[in-house]
Amino acid sequence: MHINWWTLALQTINVLVLVWLLSRFLYTPVLAAIAARQAAADKLLADAEAARVAATAQEATLKARTDAFAADAERRRAEVQAGADADRARLLDQAKQEVADLHKEAESAAGEERKKAQATLEVDAATLAGQMAAKLLDRLPGDITTEAMFRALVDRLATLLKEERDRLATGSLQVITPGTLSDQDRARFGFALAAALPGLTAPVFAVDPELIAGFELRTPQMVLRNSWRADLDDLLHALREDAHARTG
Amino acid sequence: MKIASPLITHTLFTLGPVPITTPVVTTWAIMAVLTLGAWAATRRLALRPSRLQAGLEVIVDMISGQIRETMDAPPAPYLPLIGTLFIFVLVANWSSLIPGVEPPTAALETDAALALIVFGATIFFGVRAVGPGHYLLTFAQPSLFMVPLNVVELFTRSFSLTVRLFGNVMSGVFMIGIVLSLAGLLVPIPLMALELLTGAVQAYIFGALAMVFIGSAIGEASQREAKT
Numbered sequence: 001m002h003i004n005w006w007t008l009a010l011q012t013i014n015v016l017v018l019v020w021l022l023s024r025f026l027y028t029p030v031l032a033a034i035a036a037r038q039a040a041a042d043k044l045l046a047d048a049e050a051a052r053v054a055a056t057a058q059e060a061t062l063k064a065r066t067d068a069f070a071a072d073a074e075r076r077r078a079e080v081q082a083g084a085d086a087d088r089a090r091l092l093d094q095a096k097q098e099v100a101d102l103h104k105e106a107e108s109a110a111g112e113e114r115k116k117a118q119a120t121l122e123v124d125a126a127t128l129a130g131q132m133a134a135k136l137l138d139r140l141p142g143d144i145t146t147e148a149m150f151r152a153l154v155d156r157l158a159t160l161l162k163e164e165r166d167r168l169a170t171g172s173l174q175v176i177t178p179g180t181l182s183d184q185d186r187a188r189f190g191f192a193l194a195a196a197l198p199g200l201t202a203p204v205f206a207v208d209p210e211l212i213a214g215f216e217l218r219t220p221q222m223v224l225r226n227s228w229r230a231d232l233d234d235l236l237h238a239l240r241e242d243a244h245a246r247t248g
Numbered sequence: 249m250k251i252a253s254p255l256i257t258h259t260l261f262t263l264g265p266v267p268i269t270t271p272v273v274t275t276w277a278i279m280a281v282l283t284l285g286a287w288a289a290t291r292r293l294a295l296r297p298s299r300l301q302a303g304l305e306v307i308v309d310m311i312s313g314q315i316r317e318t319m320d321a322p323p324a325p326y327l328p329l330i331g332t333l334f335i336f337v338l339v340a341n342w343s344s345l346i347p348g349v350e351p352p353t354a355a356l357e358t359d360a361a362l363a364l365i366v367f368g369a370t371i372f373f374g375v376r377a378v379g380p381g382h383y384l385l386t387f388a389q390p391s392l393f394m395v396p397l398n399v400v401e402l403f404t405r406s407f408s409l410t411v412r413l414f415g416n417v418m419s420g421v422f423m424i425g426i427v428l429s430l431a432g433l434l435v436p437i438p439l440m441a442l443e444l445l446t447g448a449v450q451a452y453i454f455g456a457l458a459m460v461f462i463g464s465a466i467g468e469a470s471q472r473e474a475k476t
Binding site: 002005007008009011014015018019021022025029030031033034037040 | 256268271276282304329331333336356357360
């Protein structure tokens with residue numbers, strides 16, 4: 001067996017040179033390319049991560065803004081709701097007040113109407129009563145009625161206080177009758193009145209058909225009613241008082 | 249037909265006192281092809297790789313992965329040596345497919361040169377990794393009585409590298425030569441295909457053993473790096 005030492009040395013040098021050559025022209029460039037691609041991939045990943053972080057931050061910002069908008073909208077809605085509630089309550093109170101006022105006005109108007117109707121009815125009743133009394137009176141002899149009413153007047157004068165009689169006697173007395181008296185009746189009633197009212201001067205006779213029957217004595221200081229009209233008025237007044245007492 | 253002895257290298261010419269033999273010239277040709285090919289293939293590397301660039305990256309990445317797994321160390325310092333050993337042995341073995349070309353690895357001097365480089369690299373990387381004193385102490389592991397055995401092993405495993413590669417490649421070439429001289433042109437083709445497989449396996453084995461030897465020399469430093 002023979003070893004060619006020159007060949008061994010040359011081959012050793014050749015392989016070492018080839019190591020250097022391939023390191024220079026193969027491994028270094030390829031490893032650099034791989035490293036560059038890795039760096040690019042890392043950069044891409046870093047950029048993507050940065051973009052993701054930025055997107056997350058932007059999302060958080062937008063969410064915060066949306067939440068703020070929602071909160072503001074909720075606050076505004078609450079304010080509008082509160083305002084609407086206040087307006088509704090105010091309008092409701094106002095409407096209730098107006099209804100109460102209208103109700104009160106209606107009651108007042110109804111009371112007025114009722115009073116007017118009642119007054120009208122009273123007038124109508126008084127008129128009707130007067131007419132009825134007049135018709136009833138027509139069936140009686142006028143002298144009898146006049147005499148009876150005059151006696152009632154004299155009796156009434158007798159029940160008066162002296163001061164009241166003096167007041168009637170001292171004034172210019174006016175004697176009102178429903179119809180015209182004859183001169184004879186005027187004289188007779190004048191004497192009778194003078195007897196009942198000492199100091200009486202000659203009275204003045206006047207006619208008022210409203211009296212229906214009876215006499216009324218009038219002075220500037222006093223009026224003494226003694227007629228059917230006065231009796232009917234008294235009756236109507238008593239009826240009205242009784243109705244007021246019953247309706248409360 | 250006379251078959252030449254595989255242990256004899258033919259001198260093509262001499263440069264002064266230096267005889268230039270066939271394996272040397274073939275090695276130069278392989279170096280030229282590999283260097284020019286690498287230069288041409290890596291001229292225009294880009295982020296978007298071409299098929300060629302992708303293939304180169306796959307090869308480099310695969311060798312780096314093997315180094316990382318076998319040596320349990322970062323592959324960058326060892327990639328030029330291990331990668332070049334693998335590629336050169338592979339191309340040299342496969343060069344026998346070219347008619348008239350005898351693979352340089354079929355010459356004992358080439359295999360011895362490769363083993364010598366691995367021998368030197370083992371010592372170099374071991375000393376660089378753990379320091380000269382500590383490296384010498386590794387021969388006394390696990391006990392002082394192992395020093396002679398470890399020293400002998402340092403040489404014998406390099407010798408085994410040489411003999412293994414030389415025996416496999418030379419035997420293949422020799423057998424193909426015998427068959428070719430006996431049976432004609434097409435009969436050796438299956439043997440040549442088998443030689444392709446054998447050449448690839450031998451290249452892988454040579455590279456793997458180089459990694460194992462260097463890895464065992466830097467093993468302590470690698471473990472220390474791994475711990476840190």
